[in-house]
Amino acid sequence: DTEVTQTPKHLVMGMTNKKSLKCEQHMGHRAMYWYKQKAKKPPELMFVYSYEKLSINESVPSRFSPECPNSSLLNLHLHALQPEDSALYLCASSQEDRHPTTGYEQYFGPGTRLTVT
């Protein structure tokens, strides 16, 4: 099973709302990622969890709050977003190796299309 699932597929929220994006994988991967992708642009890395610990935070505004409850789940909590935060949010996972000799591809979910009104 090489599937990463994301819910919801689409989300419309107001600037005062609080919502969460969810991501799940059952491939035994110990690294999980959140990316933001604007239209016609490449994905931009937001957060990386490695062995359930936040290892990379790419200077993302605090209105985005990640959470990794266990090795299979990744959440992104959203609060007081701005219209410019409207984008496709992609979750990914990969193997993790503390002494890598090869690169591990990331498996992506289908994404959540977020619209902030």
Add this chain to the structure above:
Amino acid sequence: AQKITQTQPGMFVQEKEAVTLDCTYDTSDQSYGLFWYKQPSSGEMIFLIYQGSYDEQNATEGRYSLNFQKARKSANLVISASQLGDSAMYFCAMRDLYNNNDMRFGAGTRLTVKP
């Protein structure tokens, strides 16, 4: 710092012909991995092929092959026998093998396959 460059915003190819998508990179890392992903209009990123910096042979996966020229710092994707379903955005990506989590993407190339 790593930098990935894809200079072709859009490419057209006739069905059943081969097409090459360009990717150049810049890094001071000795050990790195290069990846190609396909993104159809549905949005999901699909992994296509991987090349390690120490791999001496070019990677191949079915109709996909990676033309890796280390001295030129290029990692071009070759798609043979194009199909209509190959129409999509294609992203080249790279990461340092010892910073395994930090992958960076190029700007992408939109490929359109004509019938």
